[in-house]
Amino acid sequence: MKLLLIRHGETPGNVLGQLDTDHPGPGLTELGERQAEAMARSLVNEPIGALYASTLIRTQITAAPLGRLRGLETTVLEGLHEIEAGALEKLTDHESHKRYMGTVISWAAGELDNRMPAGPDGHAFFDRFDAAIARVVDRASGQHNTVAVVSHGAAIRTWAGLRADGIDHEFAARHVLANTGIVALEGDPDTGWKLIHWEGSPVGGLALADPASADPTGRDAAAP
């Protein structure tokens, strides 16, 4: 099956460069709303059979135009939320961005014992994200081949960085995922996942990028 992992549209927290991972989290900026509308239109040729969002409301708002356009309910699934920033929550400085991204990229390298300060380790993240993806695959069970999952920048990069062939932790560190960027994978949990394409820019086009945003996961905070 084909898995479209879509980052949500821009939030006020992204603009400020906040490590913003608490529930329920912010909604979208006006640009974020436009990114979500454009994302729905851009996927017109994808035969999407099911649509999922995380428990953070920014993904549910992002999924809404796609759901309306395609007549799909958005299923909110536990486990797809952003990697918790722990003691770094709401911080905006470059050192905190580097610590956050450095930790999650080390998980993509398989170093799952590393822990976010006062937050999860890599085992906890992969356990919950793997379980969520397994539920997505189970529910599809041959009925549809393409599924859209609206999730988060660090979560998508980290999970794909370890779980998908064609990506490794260095690739995940180098390739940012802007709001409404998409990582498309083919496969399943048993045979494994393969990268089809990594669309790091907003899927609706570069006119929907925000060069002024300090977004921690949409920028190269993992670089040394």
Ligand SMILES: O=C(O)[C@H](O)COP(=O)(O)O
């Ligand atoms: O974790 C981060 O770096 C952001 O604050 C939250 O990521 P998101 O914008 O993709 O949810």
